[in-house]
Structure formats: structure tokens, C-alpha cells
Amino acid sequence: MFEFLKRYMPRSLYGRAALILLLPILTLQVTISLVFIQRHFEQVTTQMTEFLIVDLAHLVSYYDDGDPLALAQAANVARALRFEIEDPALAQQMQEDRVAFEDLSGRALIRTLHDSPLPITHIDLTHPRRVFVALDTNSGPYVVSFERRRIAASNPHQLLVLIIVLSVLLTFISYVFLRNQLRPIKRLSEASLEYGKGRVIPYRPSGSTEVRAAGAAFVEMRNRIERQVQQRTQMLSGVSHDLRTPLTRLKLGLSISDDPEAVEMLKDVEEMEHMLDAFLDFSRSDAEAALEYADPVALVRDTVAKAQKLGQVVLTQTAGVGMVQLRPDSIRRALENLIGNAQRYADQVQVSVLLNERNLRIIVEDNGPGIPASLREDAMRPFVRLDPARNQDQGSGVGLGLAIVADVARSHGGQLRLSQSETLGGLRAELVLAR
Known part of the structure; x- marks a missing residue:
């Protein structure tokens, strides 16, 4: 039953708060209306009808007397008691x-009138303002009518109006206070969501003590992560600077050497430089400059044009127009890694970019051997080399290509999805970025 109710529950915090606020008020109104008000007006109607029966019994006594003088006086008695004698033919229609x-x-x-000792045969309450009562007296059938308000409580709507007005007023007051309590939670949620997308927005903890504590913890966590990223980047940049100088001297010395073994050693030095560049790319993947608006279709088209010089790659599909807030250099590097990885193991590579209101999708497909489903999660981990389908030992790979792409996706609040290409049969790498 609870699973059934979950499908119809509001998703947002404000929606659920409104439901918590309005549901008890509506339940109270319905309960009061169906139980208290109904019983109250039924009792009032019953009591007023019992008083009416006394007057009606006095009038019926003149008809039951059978004396012509009494029948003549019945009309005057009816007017005095505020009754009207209707056409006797009406009794046959009821x-x-x-x-x-x-x-x-x-x-x-109706129940109270029929329970009385009066000779009442039928009652008609369909008229909006009058009540018609058919009587079977000793002098024959008669129809007596009177105003409905004689047996109805005066101003019966006042209690309902009072309940509704008070409910609206209390709901408004509760909403104002509840909104002030929910606003800090919503601001914390927005700051967390934006930070998950790689965007840092101004946030200051506010609200109740618990919400302030959670907000302060979030700010401290965000600052700590930023410090760790900066420290890691600075450390690797320093290591890179210190290593490049001796590597450059080794490379220069080996390039002018006449020793036959120098050629092989020079290849090792170049591979070390490539590995060093890969490490730096991985360290910079989530420590880029601030986000900026860019045209993703133009960025992908430009990257594909450059990659065509190194192998067969085609931009097959583009959909959507607009600017997206992202890190262009980071996205370009991630796309170059995907295309380069596909060109290494395949001779056909297709790239497509799809842009909609919710996300940006960049898809790279090839006709290579692909990656088994059981190894796709491992393929996106740093320093993992797959074997034998897409062995990273081929060439100068260090197992960071897909890890860099996955890290770039996470820094933009997205993810990297690996699957099998339906069109080419090889690997399908889908870079999904939240807008």
C-alpha cells in the first residue's frame, strides 16, 4: 500500500510540506462537516419540527371535528399559524x-413528521422554499404548506464560512513560517546540486540550528575538497616541472649520441614524457578554471576536424542549438581521449552530439573489439589496462584515457557510459553532461 502511495506523493520539498500542512486541515473540515454539522442541523431540524407538529396538530383537529363551523374556522386558524391550505387535488399528485x-x-x-401521530401520507421537499404535507383527515385529504425556514436553522452557512475562513488564515500563517524554514533547506540543496555539476555558487548557512549545522558542514566539505584538489594539482605541477628538466637533458643528449642503443633509450624517454603528460591531464581534469558558456556543437565539430588528420572519424549527427556552461578545454581533452582511444583499435569512428533542455550527450562509436560488459567499470578506473580486447599495453597507454573522461564527466555533474555500439558493433562511449 505504501508503495502505491509513493507514486502519487509530491517529489519536491515544498509539495510534501504543503501536503503535510493541508491534509490535516482538509481532514478536520470534512470530519466537522460530516459529523458535527450534520448532527447539529439534524437535531435542530428535529426540534423545530416537533414544535411545528404541535401547530399542525391543532389545525388538523379542526378538520377531524367534522363540524361545518370548525371547517370554516380552519382557514382562519391556518393563516394564524402561518399555514396555507393548498388545492385538495394536489394530494392525489403526491x-x-x-x-x-x-x-x-x-x-x-420527513422522519420526524412520520413519527408523529398526525395522519400524514406524503411529504414533498423539492420546492426550494416551501414544504408540502399531504394529510388524510376525517373531512378528506388536504395539502398544507409552510415555509421551509420555519424548521431550518437560521444562517446554517455561518459555521462553514467560519471554518473555511479560519482554515485559510491558519494555512497562510503556517505557510509563511514553513516557507522560512524550507528556504534554507532549498538553498542548501541548490548549492549541493550545483557543486555536483562542478559549479560553485555563493552559499551562507541559515535557518534552524540543524540546517545551519548541515550547511556549515557542506561549506567546510566543499572548501576541504577545493584545497585537496589545489594541493594535488600544485604537487603534480611541481613534480612535472622538476622532471621535465632532466628528461629534456636526457632527450637532447640521446638525440646527438652515436650509440645505437641511444635510439631505444630515446623512445623510453619519449614514453616517459607521454606518461607524465597523461598524469598531468588526469590531475587537471577536475581542477580547471571557472565554467564558461560555450557552443558544444561547434566544440565537437572543431575537435572532430582535428582528429580527422590522424584517422577515419566522422561527425554523423548533431541535434540541438544553444550555449552550455562547461569547461571547454576539459571537454575537448575528454573528447580527444575518446576519439584517440577509438582510432587506436578501430578503422571506423563515428561521433554525434545531442543537446536538449536537460543534458548534453556526446557519443563516440567504433567498429573495434569493444569492451566486455564485465570489464567496463574497471576500464574507467585510473591505471587499469584491459586485456586482451583493448590491451592498453599496445602503444604508449598508461590506463588513464577513460579515467580522465570519467573524471571530466563527474566534474560537470555527468557520467561516462560504456556500451556496445548497435551500428558499428564496437565500443559506444557516451559522455552525458547535466545542463
Whole structure:
């Protein structure tokens, strides 16, 4: 049952708060309306009908007397008691009691009149303002009518109006206070969501003590992560600077050497430089400059054009137009890694870019051997080399290509998805970035 209710529950915090606020008020209104108000007006109607029966019994006594003088006086008595004597032919048209479905107090009226000792045959309550009562007296059938308000509580709507007005007023006051309590939670949620997308927005903890504590913890966590990223980047940049100088001297010395073994040693030095560049790319993947608006379609088209010089790659599909807030250099490097990885193991590479209101999708497909489903999670981990399908030992790979792409996706609040290409049969790498 709870699983069934979850499908219809509001998703947002404000929606659920409104439901918590309004549901008890509506339940209280319905309960009061159906229980208290109905019973109250039924009792009032019953009591007023009992007083009416006394007057009606006095009038019926003149008809039951059978004396012509009494019958003549019945009309004057009816006027004095505020009754009207209707056409006797109307009694033949009243074959049953008639009452509207929504007339709850009318049922109490009919029940009370029939329980009285009066010779009442039928009652008609369909008229909006009058009640018609058919009587079978000793002098024959008669129809007596009177105003409905004689047996109805005066101003019956006042209690309902009072309940509704008070409910609206209390709901408004509760909403104002509840909104002030929910606003800090919403601001914390927005700051967390934006930081998950790689965007840092101004945030200051506010609200209740618990919300302030959670906000302060979030700010401290965000600052600590930023410090760790900066320290890692600075450390690797320093290591890179210190290593490049001796590597450059080795490379220069080996390039002018006449020793035959110098050629192999020079290849080792170049591979070390490539590995060093890969490490730096991985360290910079989530420590880029601030986000900026860029055209992703133009960025992908430019990257594909450059990659075409190194192998077969085609931009097959573009959909959507608009600017997206991202880190262009980081996205370009991630796309170059995907295309380069595909060109290494395949001779056909297709790239497509799809842009909609919710996300940006960049898809790279090839006709290579692909990656088994059981190894796709491992392929996105740093320093992992797959074997034998896409062995990273081929060439100068160090197992950071897909890890860099996955890290770039996470820094933009997205993810890298690996699957099998339906069109080419090889690997399908889908870079999904939240807008």
C-alpha cells in the first residue's frame, strides 16, 4: 500500500510540506462537516419540527371535528399559524415522499413528521422554499404548506464560512513560517546540486540550528575538497616541472649520441614524457578554471576536424542549438581521449552530439573489439589496462584515457557510459553532461 502511495506523493520539498500542512486541515473540515454539522442541523431540524407538529396538530383537529363551523374556522386558524391550505387535488399528485439527494436535514424532517401521530401520507421537499404535507383527515385529504425556514436553522452557512475562513488564515500563517524554514533547506540543496555539476555558487548557512549545522558542514566539505584538489594539482605541477628538466637533458643528449642503443633509450624517454603528460591531464581534469558558456556543437565539430588528420572519424549527427556552461578545454581533452582511444583499435569512428533542455550527450562509436560488459567499470578506473580486447599495453597507454573522461564527466555533474555500439558493433562511449 505504501508503495502505491509513493507514486502519487509530491517529489519536491515544498509539495510534501504543503501536503503535510493541508491534509490535516482538509481532514478536520470534512470530519466537522460530516459529523458535527450534520448532527447539529439534524437535531435542530428535529426540534423545530416537533414544535411545528404541535401547530399542525391543532389545525388538523379542526378538520377531524367534522363540524361545518370548525371547517370554516380552519382557514382562519391556518393563516394564524402561518399555514396555507393548498388545492385538495394536489394530494392525489403526491404519491410518495420527495426530497433532494443533498438535502440532509430534509430526511430528518420527513422522519420526524412520520413519527408523529398526525395522519400524514406524503411529504414533498423539492420546492426550494416551501414544504408540502399531504394529510388524510376525517373531512378528506388536504395539502398544507409552510415555509421551509420555519424548521431550518437560521444562517446554517455561518459555521462553514467560519471554518473555511479560519482554515485559510491558519494555512497562510503556517505557510509563511514553513516557507522560512524550507528556504534554507532549498538553498542548501541548490548549492549541493550545483557543486555536483562542478559549479560553485555563493552559499551562507541559515535557518534552524540543524540546517545551519548541515550547511556549515557542506561549506567546510566543499572548501576541504577545493584545497585537496589545489594541493594535488600544485604537487603534480611541481613534480612535472622538476622532471621535465632532466628528461629534456636526457632527450637532447640521446638525440646527438652515436650509440645505437641511444635510439631505444630515446623512445623510453619519449614514453616517459607521454606518461607524465597523461598524469598531468588526469590531475587537471577536475581542477580547471571557472565554467564558461560555450557552443558544444561547434566544440565537437572543431575537435572532430582535428582528429580527422590522424584517422577515419566522422561527425554523423548533431541535434540541438544553444550555449552550455562547461569547461571547454576539459571537454575537448575528454573528447580527444575518446576519439584517440577509438582510432587506436578501430578503422571506423563515428561521433554525434545531442543537446536538449536537460543534458548534453556526446557519443563516440567504433567498429573495434569493444569492451566486455564485465570489464567496463574497471576500464574507467585510473591505471587499469584491459586485456586482451583493448590491451592498453599496445602503444604508449598508461590506463588513464577513460579515467580522465570519467573524471571530466563527474566534474560537470555527468557520467561516462560504456556500451556496445548497435551500428558499428564496437565500443559506444557516451559522455552525458547535466545542463
